[in-house]
Amino acid sequence: MEPKISEKVWNPELEKKILKQWEEEKIYDFVPQEDNFTIDTPPPYPSGRPWHIGAAAHYSQIDMIARTARMAGKNVYFPIGIDRNGLPVELYTEKKHKIRMRETDREEFLNLCRNALDDLEAEMILIMKNLGISGDFANYYRTDSEEYRTLTQSTFIDLWKKGQIYLANRPNNYDWVSGTTIADAEIIYEDLPTKLVYMKFKIKDTDQEIIIASTRPELVCACKTIIVNPKDERYTQYIGKKIIVPITNVEVELRTHHSAQQEFGSGAVMVCSYGDQNDVALFRELGLEEIVVIGLDGRMTKAAGEYAGLKPKQARTKIIEDLEINGLVEKIEDIIHRTPVSERSKIPIEIIPMEEYYLKQKESVEKIKKLGQEITFHPTMHKQILMNWLESINIDWPISRRRYYGTEIPIWYCKNCSEPYVPEPGKYYRPWNEKCPISNCTKCNSTEFVGEERTFDTWMDSSISPLFVSKFNVDNEFFNKVYPAAIRPQAKDIVRTWLYYTLLRCEQLTGKKPWSEAWIMGYGLDEKGMKMSKSKGNAIDPLPLIEKLGADTFRFWSASEINHGYDFRCNEQKIESNKKFLSKLWNVSRFLSSFPVIESGTLTASDKWVLSELDNLVKECKKGYDEYNFFIPAIAIREFTWNLFAAHYIEMVKARAYGIGFSDEERDGAIFTLHKTLSTILKLLAPITPFITEHLWKILYSKESIHKQKQVEPENIETQSDITKEITEFNSKVWNEKKSQSLSLKDSIKIEIPKILEPFKKDLKSMHNLVD
RNA sequence: GGGCCGGUAGUCUAGCUGGUUAGGAUACCGCCUCGACACGGCGGUGAUCGUGAGUUCGAAUCUCACUCGGCCCA
Numbered sequence: 126m127e128p129k130i131s132e133k134v135w136n137p138e139l140e141k142k143i144l145k146q147w148e149e150e151k152i153y154d155f156v157p158q159e160d161n162f163t164i165d166t167p168p169p170y171p172s173g174r175p176w177h178i179g180a181a182a183h184y185s186q187i188d189m190i191a192r193t194a195r196m197a198g199k200n201v202y203f204p205i206g207i208d209r210n211g212l213p214v215e216l217y218t219e220k221k222h223k224i225r226m227r228e229t230d231r232e233e234f235l236n237l238c239r240n241a242l243d244d245l246e247a248e249m250i251l252i253m254k255n256l257g258i259s260g261d262f263a264n265y266y267r268t269d270s271e272e273y274r275t276l277t278q279s280t281f282i283d284l285w286k287k288g289q290i291y292l293a294n295r296p297n298n299y300d301w302v303s304g305t306t307i308a309d310a311e312i313i314y315e316d317l318p319t320k321l322v323y324m325k326f327k328i329k330d331t332d333q334e335i336i337i338a339s340t341r342p343e344l345v346c347a348c349k350t351i352i353v354n355p356k357d358e359r360y361t362q363y364i365g366k367k368i369i370v371p372i373t374n375v376e377v378e379l380r381t382h383h384s385a386q387q388e389f390g391s392g393a394v395m396v397c398s399y400g401d402q403n404d405v406a407l408f409r410e411l412g413l414e415e416i417v418v419i420g421l422d423g424r425m426t427k428a429a430g431e432y433a434g435l436k437p438k439q440a441r442t443k444i445i446e447d448l449e450i451n452g453l454v455e456k457i458e459d460i461i462h463r464t465p466v467s468e469r470s471k472i473p474i475e476i477i478p479m480e481e482y483y484l485k486q487k488e489s490v491e492k493i494k495k496l497g498q499e500i501t502f503h504p505t506m507h508k509q510i511l512m513n514w515l516e517s518i519n520i521d522w523p524i525s526r527r528r529y530y531g532t533e534i535p536i537w538y539c540k541n542c543s544e545p546y547v548p549e550p551g552k553y554y555r556p557w558n559e560k561c562p563i564s565n566c567t568k569c570n571s572t573e574f575v576g577e578e579r580t581f582d583t584w585m586d587s588s589i590s591p592l593f594v595s596k597f598n599v600d601n602e603f604f605n606k607v608y609p610a611a612i613r614p615q616a617k618d619i620v621r622t623w624l625y626y627t628l629l630r631c632e633q634l635t636g637k638k639p640w641s642e643a644w645i646m647g648y649g650l651d652e653k654g655m656k657m658s659k660s661k662g663n664a665i666d667p668l669p670l671i672e673k674l675g676a677d678t679f680r681f682w683s684a685s686e687i688n689h690g691y692d693f694r695c696n697e698q699k700i701e702s703n704k705k706f707l708s709k710l711w712n713v714s715r716f717l718s719s720f721p722v723i724e725s726g727t728l729t730a731s732d733k734w735v736l737s738e739l740d741n742l743v744k745e746c747k748k749g750y751d752e753y754n755f756f757i758p759a760i761a762i763r764e765f766t767w768n769l770f771a772a773h774y775i776e777m778v779k780a781r782a783y784g785i786g787f788s789d790e791e792r793d794g795a796i797f798t799l800h801k802t803l804s805t806i807l808k809l810l811a812p813i814t815p816f817i818t819e820h821l822w823k824i825l826y827s828k829e830s831i832h833k834q835k836q837v838e839p840e841n842i843e844t845q846s847d848i849t850k851e852i853t854e855f856n857s858k859v860w861n862e863k864k865s866q867s868l869s870l871k872d873s874i875k876i877e878i879p880k881i882l883e884p885f886k887k888d889l890k891s892m893h894n895l896v897d
Numbered sequence: 898g899g900g901c902c903g904g905u906a907g908u909c910u911a912g913c914u915g916g917u918u919a920g921g922a923u924a925c926c927g928c929c930u931c932g933a934c935a936c937g938g939c940g941g942u943g944a945u946c947g948u949g950a951g952u953u954c955g956a957a958u959c960u961c962a963c964u965c966g967g968c969c970c971a
Contacts, residue, residue, distance in 0.1 A: 128933075130933090133933085133934065133936090134934085134936065135936090313969095314969090314970085314971095386898095402971095403971095463971095506901065506902070507901090507902095509900075509901055509902095509969090510901075510968090510969065512900095513899095513900060513901075513969065513970060514969085514970080516900095516970080517969095517970055517971075617968085618968085618969095620969095621969085621970095647968095648967095648968090650967095685910095685922080686909070686910085686922090688910075688911095690902090691902080691903080692902095692903095692967075692968085693909090694908090694909070696908085696909085696923095698923085698924090699908085699909075699922090699923070701936095702922080702923060702924090702936090703922095704936060705923095705936050705937095706922095706936095707936085708934070708936040708937085709933095709934070709936085709937085711933090711934080711936095712933045712934035712936095712937080713933065713934080714933085715933050715934075716933030716934080717933080718933090719933080756910095760910090760911075760921075760922085763921085763922080764920090764921065764922090768921080771933085771934090772938090775933080776931095779932080779933095783932080857939090857940095860938090860939055860940080861939080861940070863939090864928075864929085864939065864940065867928095869929080869930095869931065870929080870931040870938080870939080871931045872931090
C-alpha cells in the first residue's frame with residue numbers, strides 16, 4: 126500500500142500555496158447575520174523595525190480566537206486595522222530625517238510621517254498575512270484615514286454638545302521634549318538616582334533655622350509654604366511662624382498637613398508649584414497662588430530670577446552651588462527616587478499649568494466599574510488592573526496635544542471675541558489648514574477666525590475602535606448587528622489606557638459596554654526574562670523566523686509556550702524545536718494515508734480504548750477553547766498525539782491495519798479508528814496550526830476546508846485511563862527487556878501479558894512479537 | 898506604604914477542591930534503521946517543589962510569616 130503523502134517532512138513553503146487558496150476561496154469572508162461574533166482587534170502601531178516578536182505571537186493567538194469561534198459555529202467578524210496616530214512616528218520621522226517638527230512646515234512634516242508609516246505598515250501586514258491571520262484584510266482600516274478621523278471628530282462634537290468637554294487652565298503633566306501635555310495614563314514611574322538636598326531655611330525674627338529636604342531645590346523660587354506633619358513634635362513650636370526661603374528671601378508660613386511624612390528627609394517639606402501631584406493638590410486645597418518657574422520650552426522662566434533660561438537640571442546644580450557658598454546646605458544624600466516619566470519620550474515630566482481641553486471622566490468612574498464587573502476577563506485576575514486604575518482616577522482626561530500627527534481638534538475661534546465655533550459632525554476638519562465653515566462669528570458677527578492647531582490624544586482615536594469597525598454613525602443596520610463586540614483581545618500593559626478609555630468612550634456615546642469579554646495577554650520577554658527593546662539589542666525579528674520555520678511552527682510555539690495572561694519568554698531555539706511536533710503529525714498522517722478512509726468497522730478492545738482516550742482529549746481541548754486559552758489544547762494534543770496515539774496505539778495496531786494475521790473485520794476496526802482519531806486531532810488542532818491541518822485534511826478527508834468544519838464535541842465515553850497506564854507500562858517493560866537482552870525490537874521475546882490486558886493480547890503479541 | 902502575579906531539574910512548564918514512584922517539553926548523555934517519521938525510536942542523568950513555621954495520619958498542593966523577582970498604584 127502506497128501512502129498518498131510521499132514527502133517525509135512538512136514543508137513550510139506549502140503555507141504560501143494554502144494562503145493563496147484561502148484568499149481565492151474567500152473562506153473567511155464576513156456577511157453580517159442576526160448573530161455575530163465581533164472581535165475588537167487591536168490595531169497595531171507601526172513604530173519601527175523589527176515588529177515585536179511578542180506582538181506576532183499575540184496576533185497569532187487572536188487569530189486562534191477567531192478560528193475557535195468559527196469552528197464553534199459563530200459568524201465571525203475579524204476586522205484588521207493599523208493605528209497610525211501619535212507621537213512615535215513623529216519621533217521616528219524627526220530622527221530619520223534629522224529635522225525638528227516645530228521647525229518644519231506642518232504639511233511637509235505630515236507627509237514624511239505618512240511615508241514612514243506606509244513603509245512600516247507594509248511589513249506588518251505582510252507578517253500578519255504570513256502568520257495566517259484570518260482577518261478582513263481586504264477592508265483593513267487606518268486610524269489616520271479620513272473616515273476614521275471623521276468619526277473621532279464627530280464623537281468629540283457630540284460630547285461637546287452634551288457638555289462633556291471643557292477647557293481649563295490647570296497644572297498638567299508636561300513632556301517638554303515632545304512639547305505637549307500628557308495624561309496620567311501615559312506616565313510610567315522609574316527609579317532614578319537623584320540627590321536629596323538638605324537646605325537651611327531661616328525662621329523670621331530668630332537666629333534659628335529649619336532643615337528642608339528636597340530633590341528639586343530649583344523649585345525654591347516657587348515655594349509658597351512649608352508643611353510638617355501635625356504629629357511631628359520637632360516642629361510644634363514653629364507652627365504659624367514665617368520662614369524665609371533662601372535665594373528668593375520670600376516669607377512663607379509653616380503649617381501642618383497630614384501628607385507630610387515625618388520619616389522623609391527632615392520631616393519638613395517645601396510646597397512648590399509644582400514638584401509633584403501632591404503639590405498640585407496642596408495648592409488647590411490651601412488656595413495658594415502658583416508661580417510658574419518652568420516654561421513650555423522646558424526652561425526656567427523669568428520668575429526664577431537669575432536662573433531664567435536654564436534647564437531645570439542646570440538650575441538645580443547652580444542653586445545647590447549658590448546655597449553651598451552661603452552655607453545653606455546641611456548635607457546632600459544620593460537616593461533613588463521614583464520619578465514620573467513620559468511613557469513615550471522617557472524623560473521626567475514637569476507639572477506646568479496650561480490651558481487644555483478635558484473630557485469628563487470622574488463622574489463616569491462608578492458606571493465604568495459596573496460595566497467592568499459585567500465583562501468577563503480572561504484571565505480573571507487581570508480585571509484587577511482595571512479596577513486599581515479606576516480607584517486612582519482623580520482628574521478628568523486632558524485630551525488636547527500640542528503635536529501634529531493626530532486627529533485635529535475641530536474648533537475655530539473668533540479672532541475678535543475668541544468665541545469657539547465647533548462645526549457639524551460627519552466631516553473631517555483640519556482647522557489649522559482650512560477656512561472656518563461659517564463666515565460670521567455667532568457672538569460678535571466678526572468675520573475672522575483662527576483654527577485650532579492642537580490634535581487629540583491618540584487614545585481618543587483608539588478608544589472608539591469598536592465603534593469604527595461596527596460603522597457607528599455610518600450604517601445603522603450594520604451597527605446594530607455587530608455592536609457590542611463579543612471580545613476585546615489586548616495586551617495587559619494597555620489596560621489602563623486602551624481598555625479603560627474604550628469603556629469610557631463607548632459608554633458615553635452608546636450607553637452600552639463595547640464587548641462582553643476582555644482577553645488579556647502578557648508581554649513577550651527575551652530569553653532571560655528581560656523586556657525586549659531595540660536599544661538593548663535583544664529584540665528578535667519575527668519575519669525571518671517565520672519565513673524560515675513557517676507560521677504553524679511559530680503558532681504552535683505561541684500556543685504551547687504561553688500560558689494565557691502571563692508574560693512569556695521568546696527563544697529562537699525553542700521556537701524551532703516546535704517544528705518536531707509538526708513533523709510527527711505529518712508522518713502519522715503519512716502513515717495513515719496508506720489506508721483507505723472507511724465509515725465503520727468492528728472495534729476491538731484496543732480501538733475502544735484509544736477512542737475513549739481521544740474523547741478525554743476532546744473534553745480537555747474544549748475546556749481550553751471555551752476560555753480561549755490555547756495553552757491547554759496545544760499541550761494536550763501534543764501529549765496525546767505523540768505519546769499515546771503514535772507511540773502506543775499505532776504500534777499496537779500496525780500489523781492489524783495491514784491485515785496480517787487478522788480478519789478483515791478486525792483490520793477495518795483498526796483502520797476506522799486510526800482515521801477517526803487523526804481526523805479528530807486535525808480538527809482540534811486547526812485553530813492553532815491552520816496550515817498543516819488544512820493540507821492534511823484536504824489530502825485525507827475532504828475537499829472542503831477544515832476551517833469550514835464544526836469543532837468536535839465530546840461523546841462522553843467512559844474513561845479507561847487505568848488501562849492506559851497498564852498498557853504504556855507493559856510496552857515500556859517489553860522495550861526495556863529487549864534492550865537489556867540486546868535484542869532488536871522486531872526479535873521475538875517471551876513475556877507474560879498481565880491479566881488486565883487480556884483483551885489486548887492479540888495486538889500486543891503482534892506488536893512485540895511475543896511468543897508463548 | 899498598598900495591590901496583583903509568580904518562585905517546581907540547565908531552561909520552559911503541568912500538577913495546587915491535600916495521599917502522584919512529582920507529569921511533559923526542551924537541552925544533555927547512551928544505545929538502536931523496528932514495513933510513518935534520524936525533524937525518528939528506546940533508555941538514562943537531572944527537582945530536599947523559594948525559606949521557616951503551623952494545620953493534618955499525610956502538604957508542591959491549605960494557613961501564617963519571611964524572602965526574591967515581575968508588574969501596577971500611591
